[in-house]
Amino acid sequence: MTEIPKEEMLLKCPSTCAGCGSLLALRYILKAAGKDTILVIPACCNSVIQGVYPYMLHTVPVYNIAFAAAAACASGMSEALRAKGEKTNVIVYAGDGGTADIGIQALSGALERGEDFLYICYDNEAYGNTGMQRSGATPLGAITTTTPNGKTVNKKDLDRIVEAHNLPYQATACSSYPADIYNKVKKALSIPGPKFIHILAPCPPGWRIPSEKTVEIGKMAVKSGIWVLWEKEYDKFTVSAPSRAAMKRPAPVGDYLKAQGRFRKVDEKTAAVIQANVDKNLKRIALEAAQSEETE
Amino acid sequence: MYEIRIHSRGGQGGVTAARMMASAAVKDGKFATACPFYGAERRGAPIVSFVRIDDAPVRIYSQINKPDMIVILDPTVMDTVNVLDGLKEGGSIFINTHEEVSFPKEFNVYKADLTGIALRENLVVAGSPILNTPVIGALAKLGLFSRESGVKAITETFADPRNTSAARAAYEEVIV
Amino acid sequence: MSRMPKMTISVPHEAAAGLTGTWRTFRPVVDRETCNHCGICAMFCPDAVIDPDTLEIDLVYCKGCGICSNECPKKCIKMVREEH
Amino acid sequence: MNELVMSTGNKAVAAAVKMAKPxxxxxxxxxxxxxxxxSIADYVxxxxxxxxxxxxxxxxxxxxxxxxxxxxxxxxxxxTSSHGLLYMHEMLHWAAGARLPIVMGQVNRTxxxxxxxxxxxSDALSQRDTGWLQVYxxxxQEAYDATLMAFRIAEDNRVLLPVMINMDGFLLSHIMQPFEMTEPGDFIPPLDLPHKIDVNDPKGYGAMSPANVHYQFRFDMEKCMRESRTVIKETEAEFAKRFGRSYAPVEEYFCDDADVIIIAMGTLGKEAEVAADLLRKEGxxxxxxxxxxxxxxxxxxxxKGxxxxxxxxxxxxxxGGVIAGEIQARYPDAKIASVIAGLGGQEVTYEDMAEFVRSRKMETEFWFGIPQEEQ
Structure with missing residues (x-):
């Protein structure tokens, strides 16, 4: 097992909500990245939790940038650093709105150009920073302030959009599995070119769960198969250990839905659709993993 | 100031001709500008370009409405465009043609078969005879700029020697 | 001549977002007798207020989210209402 | 003097950029x-x-x-140009607020x-409040020279604001004129950005900026914008000394004894000189x-007067017209006849401009080409 450094890269304490999944993930991202790193952060929860001028809590440089702009900013930064012969890690830490919605054009452009940086999307499945409005990443049935009766359409499959760019490295993760995050970030940063990690980050106020349940709910997401941990290095697709175990006998997704207030208006019919979506997706992933193993 | 308006079709090289004309005049120690009028037209549409030659820097950017000379690279544009529009009395016309042409008597008319020269010199790109280098030879003969400067302007733009030989042929053909 | 423009440039400094311990409604209280020092509480604390060696909780910053209590396999961390 | 080369305005800007070595x-x-x-992609x-x-x-x-x-x-x-500039709008504010000496070629288009x-x-003037310096x-030749000077002005530590070089679409971007491609030598000093990002001295840029300080950052932009007047004049003087071509923030042509002055920007402002020559011949x-x-x-x-x-x-x-409005605001006693002309490439000749002067009605606005009864 990898030794995760004890040193914290964030000083006490960012002003995230109590029990924030995205902050938990960021702790391990920065441990893996180390000091030779610049964080690029578009408008999102993480742009407002850094502390108040003239102080901040990050011990690596942080460049805050406009909502739609993270991947383009990282492109310019990375190109400039590489032109100067510097290897400094450039890491975008962006929410799902800044990634799947307003920032997707810049992201797609940067991935297509093959820019050398790591893009991490922490997905709390809504516009958390502005009080939980729906995003393209909000799942079917979830209540947000702009879907008061629950979202009527599916979550955008961001990973398959990103996958279409044929990156050297792509992975999913969840804040409830910090060692997995640490390893994936380490791996990603060892590979030149564009890298993408999509982290499910439960949000207590947005998901209407008690703050102590953040880790538990993330694990339920993985165990039910509604969120699958995997990584893809060039063409090698691997399901990560926690999901490998879960896929043998996935927990019913209904338990995951019932544990969260945001799904309280999901009726049986919608619950069945969600379960069917999960089943279909798990089949697809199992098939992809099997095919990848065959070609090994 | 001497003002020239060039009529051609998109893709015939009228814009490049204008640039080489201005460039040749500058090499003679004059001041000159070349200014294509861009529209949304595509290949084949009638287009105009402007050249101004003067002893002082040219400060005019608007289109040439009263030219001293018009250059017609493609006579077929005359079917749709009044090429003589605004031409000064006593002004000059240079036309690329192998046929007899008639223009009002108050103008000085010069001609050469640039298309024929281009075909003879095998100066054809993508099926189209190149007219913009032979016309430089013809206009040098009319005294717009020196023969040497015309050749320099061509060789700076095109490496292929067929361009200068076509220009020389046009220089010979024009009767002043 | 180097002149720093005046703009939002911040430097690292603890407590830049205030003493977040004041946010707390419930305080984690560890039963040290039962604790087996597995470190899971420290691993999952989003705010990293649990010392990874001593497992002491920094109450100046602990927001009282209760993840440590929820995740403790020994169930030896109790969330106790703060008295003011 | 170096040999003159024929170039479009666009290519002259690219040539200056090559000299400045971004x-x-x-x-x-x-x-x-x-x-x-x-052209820049070709150079690279x-x-x-x-x-x-x-x-x-x-x-x-x-x-x-x-x-x-x-x-x-x-x-x-x-x-960029036109819609491209407008699509940048958010980031134009950002670049200036982040105090970054970015230089941009901007071709004016409707x-x-x-x-x-x-x-x-209208494209560039609708960006006038973004904190960018704008030169027209x-x-x-001026496109080339202004581009070289733009880097030096933007990067001057007394300024540290981005600079936009504006040139009229087609009229200047695509015209071919002879110009001298001066080697700038050490005219543009190496960039020393005082607030550059440094992993060995980590800083956060642009995080929460509280109401009790934010206005100070904006005032610093304005202070540097004011100081840039000095830097521009110094830079233009140094440029003239080194390369023999002099420029001023406002170029004057026979203004000292003038009763009437045409004020314009870009190619209209240059062609207006020909209009002034014509008018002087008429007395x-x-x-x-x-x-x-x-x-x-x-x-x-x-x-004055x-x-x-x-x-x-x-x-x-x-x-109303942006320039007319700004002049009136800054010079309350100014007597202005405002002419709106040249929108969307509308043809405006020096003869038209001479006529604007002859038929001027002070303190009115006149749209060139619109019948008088509709104005």
Missing amino acids: LVVPAYPITPQTEIIE EAGELKARYIPVESEHSAMTAAIGASITGVRVFTA LAPGWNIWAEH VSTV IKAGVMRIRWFRPFPLDMNI KDLVVIDRDYSFGF
């Missing part, structure tokens, strides 16, 4: 600017310019990538609908002021 050029094509970035491919050319997917990303590169302390250039690719100043040029004592630096706005225009015919190739709907 390390990163993120760019997106748009008519009539495209030739600038094509040929190894004549050691830079990273980033073919971004939009203008918003072009300006953002410029910002990301610039904060690492490297020299950055980009170019805005749709309907589609129109010809000259107008009128010849190919009308006319002069021309060509505003070059629109931001910072000139505060020392010598216009003269009739001003201000030609705006732009319009602020519900208000």
Whole structure:
């Protein structure tokens, strides 16, 4: 097992909500990245939790940038650093709105150009920073302030959009599995070119769960198969250990839905659709993993 | 100031001709500008370009409405465009043609078969005879700029020697 | 001549977002007798207020989210209402 | 003097950029600017310019990538026009607020609908409050010279604000004129960005900026904008000393004894000189002021007691011509006849401009080409 450094890269304490999944993930991202790193952060929860001028809590440089702009900013930064012969890690830490919605054009452009940086999307499945409005990443049935009766359409499959760019490295993760995050970030940063990690980050106020349940709910997401941990290095697709175990006998997704207030208006019919979506997706992933193993 | 308006079709090289004309005049120690009028037209549409030659820097950017000379690279544009529009009395016309042409008597008319020269010199790109280098030879003969400067302007733009030989042929053909 | 423009440039400094311990409604209280020092509480604390060696909780910053209590396999961390 | 070369305005800007040696050029094509970035892409491919050319997917990303590169302390250039400039709008504010000395070639073109690719100043003038310095040029030589000077002015530690070089679409971007491609030598000092990002001295940029300090940052921008007037004059003086071509924030043409002065920007301001010559032959004592630096706005225009015919190739709907309005605001005693002319490439000749002067009605607004009864 990898030794995760004890040193914290964030000083006490960012002003995230109590029990924030995205902050938990960021702790391990920065441990893996180390000091030779610049964080690029578009408008999102993480742009407002850094502390108040003239102080901040990050011990690596942080460049805050406009909502739609993270991947383009990282492109310019990375190109400039590489032109100067510097290897400094450039890491975008962006929410799902800044990634799947307003920032997707810049992201797609940067991935297509093959820019050398790591893009991490922490997905709390809504516009958390502005009080939980729906995003393209909000799942079917979830209540947000702009879907008061629950979202009527599916979550955008961001990973398959990103996958279409044929990156050297792509992975999913969840804040409830910090060692997995640490390893994936380490791996990603060892590979030149564009890298993408999509982290499910439960949000207590947005998901209407008690703050102590953040880790538990993330694990339920993985165990039910509604969120699958995997990584893809060039063409090698691997399901990560926690999901490998879960896929043998996935927990019913209904338990995951019932544990969260945001799904309280999901009726049986919608619950069945969600379960069917999960089943279909798990089949697809199992098939992809099997095919990848065959070609090994 | 001497003002020239060039009529051609998109893709015939009228814009490049204008640039080489201005460039040749500058090499003679004059001041000159070349200014294509861009529209949304595509290949084949009638287009105009402007050249101004003067002893002082040219400060005019608007289109040439009263030219001293018009250059017609493609006579077929005359079917749709009044090429003589605004031409000064006593002004000059240079036309690329192998046929007899008639223009009002108050103008000085010069001609050469640039298309024929281009075909003879095998100066054809993508099926189209190149007219913009032979016309430089013809206009040098009319005294717009020196023969040497015309050749320099061509060789700076095109490496292929067929361009200068076509220009020389046009220089010979024009009767002043 | 180097002149720093005046703009939002911040430097690292603890407590830049205030003493977040004041946010707390419930305080984690560890039963040290039962604790087996597995470190899971420290691993999952989003705010990293649990010392990874001593497992002491920094109450100046602990927001009282209760993840440590929820995740403790020994169930030896109790969330106790703060008295003011 | 070096040999004169024939060049378009676009290619002259690209040539100046090559001389200034930016390390990163993120760019997106748009008519009539495209030739600038094509030329730069050529220089990079040929190894004549050691830079990273980033073919971004939009203008918003072009300006953002410029910002990301610039904060690492490297020299950055980009170019755009019209809708591209408007698509950058958010990031224009960002670049200036982040105090990054980005230099941008901006080819002035009108805005749709309907589609129109010809000259107008509304694109850049609608960015006047973004904190960018704006210079408007009128010849190919000036486009080249202003681009060289822009880097030095933007990067001066007393300024540290981005600079936009404006040139009229087609009229200047595509015209061919002879110009001297001066080698700048050490005219542009190496960039030393005082706030560049440094992993060994980690800092956070642009996080929460509280209400009790935010205004101070904006005042610092204004202070530097004011100081830039001095820096511009110093830079233009140094340029004249080294290379023999002199420029002023406002170029004057026979203004001293003039009774009436035409005020305009860009190519209109240059062609207006020909109009003044014509008017003087008729016995009308006319002069021309060509505003070059629109931001910072000139505060020392010598216009007292003269009739001003201000030609705006732009319009602020519900208000009036932008230049006329700004002059009136800064010089309350100014007597202005406002002319709106040249929108969307509308043809305006020096003869038209002479007629604006002859038939001027002070303190009115006149739209060239619109029948009098509709005005």
